[in-house]
Amino acid sequence: MTGGRQRGRCRRRWWAVAACWLGFIAATAAAAELDDxxxxxxxxxxxxxxxGGPHVFVDPENPTRLAGFEVDLADMLAAExxxxxRFQQGQWDRLPLLLGRAADCVINGIxxxxxxxxDWRCSRPYFxxxxxxxARRDSPLDSPEALAKEGPRGPWRVGVLTGSAAEIEMRRxxxxxxEVIGYDGTVDCLEQLHGRVLDAAVMDDCITSFNADRxxxxxxxxxxxxxxxxxxxxxxxxxxxxxxxxxxxxxLITDGRLKALYDRWDLAGRQQMLLLRDAAEVPPAxxxxxxxxxxxxxxxxxxxxxxxxxxSVASFPLAILIxxxxxxxxxxxxxxxxxxxxxxxxxxxxxxxxxxxxALFFLLPKAGLALPAIVAAILGLAMNYSAxxxxxxxxxxxxxxxxQFEAALALGMTKWQSLRHVLVPQAVRIVMxxxxxxxxxxxxxxxxxxxxxxxxxxxxxxxxALSTGRIAELAMVTALLYLAMSWPLSLLSRWFxxxxxxxxxxxxx
Amino acid sequence: xxxxxxxxxxxxxxxxxxxxxLAVAEGTVTTLVGPSGGGKSTLLRCxxxxxxxxxGSVTIAGHRLAPGAHSPxxxxxxxxxxxxxxxxxxxxxxxSAIDNVTLAPxxxxxxxxxxxxxxxxxxxxxxxxxxxxxxxxxxxxxxQQQRVAIARSLAMEPRVMLFDEPTSALDPQMSAEVLDxxxxxxxxxxxxxxxxxxxxxxxxxxxxxxxxxAGRVHRAGPPAEILTAVAx
Numbered sequence: 001m002t003g004g005r006q007r008g009r010c011r012r013r014w015w016a017v018a019a020c021w022l023g024f025i026a027a028t029a030a031a032a033e034l035d036d037x038x039x040x041x042x043x044x045x046x047x048x049x050x051x052g053g054p055h056v057f058v059d060p061e062n063p064t065r066l067a068g069f070e071v072d073l074a075d076m077l078a079a080e081x082x083x084x085x086r087f088q089q090g091q092w093d094r095l096p097l098l099l100g101r102a103a104d105c106v107i108n109g110i111x112x113x114x115x116x117x118x119d120w121r122c123s124r125p126y127f128x129x130x131x132x133x134x135a136r137r138d139s140p141l142d143s144p145e146a147l148a149k150e151g152p153r154g155p156w157r158v159g160v161l162t163g164s165a166a167e168i169e170m171r172r173x174x175x176x177x178x179e180v181i182g183y184d185g186t187v188d189c190l191e192q193l194h195g196r197v198l199d200a201a202v203m204d205d206c207i208t209s210f211n212a213d214r215x216x217x218x219x220x221x222x223x224x225x226x227x228x229x230x231x232x233x234x235x236x237x238x239x240x241x242x243x244x245x246x247x248x249x250x251x252l253i254t255d256g257r258l259k260a261l262y263d264r265w266d267l268a269g270r271q272q273m274l275l276l277r278d279a280a281e282v283p284p285a286x287x288x289x290x291x292x293x294x295x296x297x298x299x300x301x302x303x304x305x306x307x308x309x310x311x312s313v314a315s316f317p318l319a320i321l322i323x324x325x326x327x328x329x330x331x332x333x334x335x336x337x338x339x340x341x342x343x344x345x346x347x348x349x350x351x352x353x354x355x356x357x358x359a360l361f362f363l364l365p366k367a368g369l370a371l372p373a374i375v376a377a378i379l380g381l382a383m384n385y386s387a388x389x390x391x392x393x394x395x396x397x398x399x400x401x402x403x404q405f406e407a408a409l410a411l412g413m414t415k416w417q418s419l420r421h422v423l424v425p426q427a428v429r430i431v432m433x434x435x436x437x438x439x440x441x442x443x444x445x446x447x448x449x450x451x452x453x454x455x456x457x458x459x460x461x462x463x464x465a466l467s468t469g470r471i472a473e474l475a476m477v478t479a480l481l482y483l484a485m486s487w488p489l490s491l492l493s494r495w496f497x498x499x500x501x502x503x504x505x506x507x508x509x
Numbered sequence: 510x511x512x513x514x515x516x517x518x519x520x521x522x523x524x525x526x527x528x529x530x531l532a533v534a535e536g537t538v539t540t541l542v543g544p545s546g547g548g549k550s551t552l553l554r555c556x557x558x559x560x561x562x563x564x565g566s567v568t569i570a571g572h573r574l575a576p577g578a579h580s581p582x583x584x585x586x587x588x589x590x591x592x593x594x595x596x597x598x599x600x601x602x603x604x605s606a607i608d609n610v611t612l613a614p615x616x617x618x619x620x621x622x623x624x625x626x627x628x629x630x631x632x633x634x635x636x637x638x639x640x641x642x643x644x645x646x647x648x649x650x651x652x653q654q655q656r657v658a659i660a661r662s663l664a665m666e667p668r669v670m671l672f673d674e675p676t677s678a679l680d681p682q683m684s685a686e687v688l689d690x691x692x693x694x695x696x697x698x699x700x701x702x703x704x705x706x707x708x709x710x711x712x713x714x715x716x717x718x719x720x721x722x723a724g725r726v727h728r729a730g731p732p733a734e735i736l737t738a739v740a741x
Contacts, residue, residue, distance in 0.1 A: 406559055407599035407658075411613035411665060412589040414581065421612060425603050 032104050034081075034240040043078040043085050046103035048092035051161070052186035054210040054265055055109045056087075069265040070107050073126065076257065077107075077232075080248035091184065093163030093466060096120055100235040105245065109204065111165035112231045114285035119469035121242040122282070123232035126249055126258070127267075128275035129204040130224030131166050136193065136217055141200055143222040150177040151199055157181060159189040159201040159453075163466060166202040169226050181373070181453045182463075188362060190215050195365035206267055229279045290473060297464050297474060304460035305481050311377055311446040311456060316439050318382035323389025328419060330390070331397055341390075348387035353448050356380050361452035377449040385442050392434050396427035436493035440486050457481060510535040510669060510700045511556065516565035518551055518724075525551045526562065527724040533669075536698045537716035540705055540732075547721040549704045553671050556702065557591045558584045570668040589617065592662030596674040598654040600646040606633060606657045607642040610664045617665070625664075632660040636690050652683030656690055663694075670694070672703040676710075688713075708736050 037043050047056040049066060056068040066087055078085035088103045095106045099120065111129070112122055135141045140152065147156055155177045160167040162182035170180045181198065183189035186207050192198045194215055205224045212218075232249075234242045252258040253276065262269035288296075330341045348356065360376040371379070400423050408418035450459035461478040465471045511533035518526040526548045533539045541549040554560040556569055558579045567574040570590040572583065601609050610629035614620040620628070633639045636656035646654055655675060662670060672691065676684035688710050695701060695714045705711060711718055711732050718735040720727045728735050 401599075403595060403597055403599040404601065407593075407595060407601070408613075409584070410557060410559065410588055410591075410593040410595075411661070412585055412617045413613060414585060417616050421616060422601055426601075429603060 032100075032241070033238050034244050037081065037083060037104055037241060041083050043074070043081055043083050043105070044088050044103045045074045045078075045085055046088045046090045046095045046098040046106040047108035048090055048095065048185075050185040050187075051092045051108060052207065052211075054206055054267065069261060069267060070109070072261055072264075073258075074107050076252060076261070077245060077248050080251060081244055092161065093184070094462065096233055096466065097471075099233060100237070104234065104238075104241060106233040109164075109230050110233055111228050112282040113165065113168070113228075114282055115467055115469060116231070116233065117282050117284035118287060119236070121234040121236055121238060123234070123242060123245050124249055124281075125229030125231060125276055125279045127206075127230040127262075128227060128272055128279060129165075129206060129230065130227030131169060131202050132205040132208045132224045133200055133202050133221040134190075134193065134208050134218050135200040135221050136196070137219050138217075139199065139221075141221055144225055145222075147176045147178055147200070153199070155179045156199045157197070159183055159192055159198040161186055161189065161203060163463065164203070165226075165228055166204065168467075170202055182455070183453060184451065186211070190218065191362060192365065193218060195370060197365050197370045228282075229276070287469070290470075293468060293470050293473060294477065297468070297477065300464065301457065301460055301474075301477060301481060304455055304457045305485065307454065308443070308446050308456045309485065311374075311381060311449060311454070312439070312443045315378045315381035315446075316385065316442055318378070319385035319389050319442070320435065322382060322386035323391075324393050324424065326386060326390035327393035327397060328424070330394060332415060332419060345387045345390055348384055349391075353380065353384045353445060354451050356384055357449060357452045373449075373453045376452055377446075377454045380452075381442060381446065381449070384445075385438065388438060389435065392431045392438070393427055396431035397423055399430050400426045432496040433493055436489065436496055440489045440493070443486055443489065444482070510537075510570060511702070512566075512568040513552070513556075514566050514568075516552070516555060516562050516567065518548075518555060518560065518562040520551075525724050526555070529565070529721070529724070529726055531719055531726060531729060533700065533702060533717070535700050538695045538701050538703065538714050539717045539719060540703045540711040540715040541719050541721060542705065542708070542711060542735075543721040543727065548724040549721050550673055552721065553593075553673050553702060553704050556669075556671055557588055557593055559593075585617075589665060590668045591671060592665055592667035592669070593671045593673065594655070594658050594662055594675050596677050598646075598651070598658045598678075600654050600658055600661070602646050605643045605645055606638060606649070609646070609657055610661045613661070614664050629660070629664060632663050633657070635663075635693075636660045637686075650683060651679045652686045655679065655683075655687045659687075659690055659694075668700060670699055670701040672701060672705070674704050674706070676705070676707060712736055 032040070047070060049056055049058055054068055055070045056066060059065040059067040071087070074085040074087070088098060090098045090103070092108065095108055095110070096116070096119070099106060109127075109129070110116065112125060116122055133144045141147070141156065147158070150156070156179070158170055158178045159181050160170055160183070162184055167180065167182055170176070170178060183192070186203055189198070189201050189203070190211055193201045194217065200221070208220055232245055234245065253273065259269035259273050262272045326341050326344060330338050333341070357377065357380040360371060360380045361373060364371060364376075404422055404426065405418055408422040413421070446456050447458035449456055455463070457478060461474055465474045468474070513529055513531045516526050516529040517524065529548070529552060531539070541552060543549055551560055555562050556567055558574055561578055562576055564576050566576070569587060572587045572590065574583065574587065601612065604612060607626065607629050610632055611622070611625040614625045614628070615622060630639055630642060633642050636659055638653060638656055638660070641649065641653065646657070649657065675691065676687050679687060684707070688707070691701075691703070692714045703710070715732045717729065718732045719729045720735060
C-alpha cells in the first residue's frame with residue numbers, strides 16, 4: 001500500500017467524520033416538529049428539579065424519581081400525542097433556551113408574559129397562580145402594603161425566584177421599600193428566609209402552600225395578589241406541535257382529567273378550572289430596535305460590570321495576603337501548623353468554588369452566622385484563590401536561592417526579618433506573571449457568584465437576554481465589556497513579564 | 510577573639526570535622542587552607558552558627574556556641590558581631606547597592622535611615638564604589654558585587670569577619686581588587702578568618718595559616734612556615 005493511498009483513505013475518513021458532525025449539528029439545531037416527536041416516540045419536556053414543589057421536585061421517598069403535578073401533566077400530554085414523556089433538566093430561568101436543542105417543550109410554572117409571547121410559542125393556560133408574600137411568624141411585616149415603608153433593618157430584603165413573575169413584579173414596584181434578591185430555587189429562598197437572611201419572600205401561592213409543612217415557622221402575609229397563568233413553551237418554528245399541545249390541553253380540561261390532577265395534588269381543581277376558563281390571553285410585547293435595546297440595557301450592564309470589578313478587586317488582594325501567609329507558614333512556620341495549612345490548600349483546591357460559595361452563604365446561617373451575599377462572595381473567592389496563590393508563592397519562595405536566606409541570617413536578621421525584607425520581596429517579583437494571570441481568571445470566575453444571588457455582569461446578561469429575547473446582541477455587548485476590563489489586565493501581565501525578562505537578561509550579561 | 514575547642518561535625522554519617530582546635534587573637538588574620546572537602550567551609554560556617562556541630566565548643570566575640578541546635582536568640586546575638594562574605598556574593602538582587610548595605614543596620618540595629626545611608630556611603634567609598642551606590646547588583650561586575658558584599662557586612666560593625674572563598678568565583682583581575690580591599694581591612698586591625706586557595710593572599714596578609722585535611726588540623730602556624738611545605 002502506498003503512502004498516497006493511505007493518505008487518501010485518511011482524508012475520506014476525515015470527511016466522513018466531518019459530515020457526521022455537520023449532520024449532528026443540523027439535526028440538533030432544527031427544532032423538532034410534531035412529526036419528529038411522533039417518529040421519535042418521545043416528548044422531551046424541560047424543567048428544573050431544583051425549582052421545587054409542587055411543580056417538579058425530587059421525590060423525597062425515592063430520590064431517583066421525579067414528582068410534581070407537572071410530571072403527571074407531561075405524562076398525560078405525551079399520552080395524548082401518542083408518545084412517552086422524557087424529562088430534561090435545565091436551569092429554571094434559562095429553560096426556554098433548551099427549546100429546539102434539547103427539549104421539545106418547557107413545562108415548569110412558566111408564567112405567561114408579553115415578552116415570552118413575543119419570543120416563544122405559548123400554549124393556552126394550564127394553571128392559574130397568584131403571588132403570595134411570606135415571612136417568619138415573628139416578623140413585624142403584617143400585610144403586603146407594609147412593604148411600602150422600610151422595616152426595622154432598612155429596606156425589606158425580599159427573596160424571589162430569578163426570572164419569575166414575582167421577581168418582575170417586585171422589581172417593577174418602585175413604590176415599595178424593598179431590596180429584591182433573586183434565587184435559583186424556591187427552597188434555597190425559603191431556607192434563607194428561615195435563616196433570617198431575608199425578611200420576606202414573594203412566590204406563587206401554590207409554592208408557599210406546598211412548603212407550608214416543611215417551613216412551619218413561616219406564614220403567608222395577607223391575601224395573594226397580582227396573579228396570572230402558566231403556559232407551556234415551544235420553539236417559534238413548531239406551529240403544529242404547539243397546536244397539538246393546545247388541543248391535548250383542551251381535551252384534558254373538558255373531560256375533567258386536569259381538574260382531577262389538581263385535586264389529587266391538593267391544588268383546588270374546581271377553582272383552577274374557573275380561573276382558566278376566564279383567563280385572558282397575554283398579547284405579545286413589541287420588539288424594540290437595537291439602539292433602544294442597547295440604550296436600555298447598557299446602564300444595567302455597566303452597573304453589573306461595576307459589581308464584577310468590586311468582587312475582583314476586593315477579593316484578590318485578600319487572596320494574595322492569605323496565600324502568602326499560607327505559603328510562608330508551610331515553608332517556615334512551626335511544624336505542627338504545616339499539615340493544617342496543607343489541608344487548607346487541598347480542600348479549597350479540591351472542591352468547586354460554587355460549592356464553597358454555597359457553604360458560606362447557605363450553610364453558615366444555619367450555624368448562626370448570616371453573611372450578606374457580597375461579603376460571602378468576596379470571602380469565598382478570596383479563600384478559593386488563596387489556595388492557588390499560596391502554591392504559586394511557595395514555588396516563588398523556593399525559587400529564591402538558599403544563599404539569600406543565609407546572607408540575611410548572617411547579617412543578624414531574624415527568620416521573620418529575612419522573610420519580610422529579603423525572601424518575600426524576591427518571591428513576589430518572581431511570581432508576578434502567574435499571579436497577574438490568576439487575577440484575570442478570578443475576574444471571570446466572579447460570574448459563579450450569581451449562584452448566591454449576587455448580580456454581576458454574566459447574571460445581568462442572562463436576565464436581560466431572557467427578558468428581551470435578544471440573546472445574541474446582548475452577548476456581544478457583554479463580551480465586549482468583559483474584554484474591555486480584562487484586556488488592560490493582560491497588558492499589565494505582559495508588561496511584568498517583559499520587565500522580568502529584561503532583568504534576567506541583564507543579570508546574565 | 511575566637512576559641513574553637515575539639516570541634517566535631519557529622520553530616521550524613523561522615524565526620525566532616527574531627528577534634529578541631531584553634532584560636533584566633535583579636536586583630537589577626539587566620540587563613541584556612543587545604544584540599545577541597547577538607548572541612549574548611551564547614552568550620553567557618555560553624556563559627557557563626559550557619560551549621561551545627563556534634564561535639565566541642567565555639568567561643569566567638571564573647572559568645573559561646575554549644576553542640577546541637579542553637580537557639581534563635583543566641584544566633585542573632587552571635588551574628589550581629591560576626592560578619593560573613595560568601596563565595597557567590599549573595600547580594601539582595603531586589604535592592605540597590607546602598608540599600609544592600611543599609612538594610613541590616615536599619616532593621617536589626619534600628620539605625621535611623623539617614624544615618625545608615627551616610628555610613629553606608631562611607632563604606633561604599635572605602636571599597637571604591639560610592640559612585641555605584643544606586644546600581645542594582647545585576648548591573649555590577651562580580652568584583653564590584655563582592656566589594657558591595659564586604660561593605661554590607663562591615664555596616665554591622667562586626668568584631669570578626671568570616672570570608673568563605675571570597676575570590677573563587679572571580680577572574681584574576683577582579684580577585685585582585687577584592688583582595689586589595691580585604692588586605693586593607695586587615696591592616697586596619699579587623700579580626701578575620703579567610704577560607705582560601707590563594708596562597709599568595711595568605712602569604713601577604715595572614716598572621717596564621719591553618720591547614721585542614723580530612724576534617725583535622727593537619728598543620729597550623731605562621732604563613733612562612735606552613736606555606737613552603739604545602740605541596741603545590
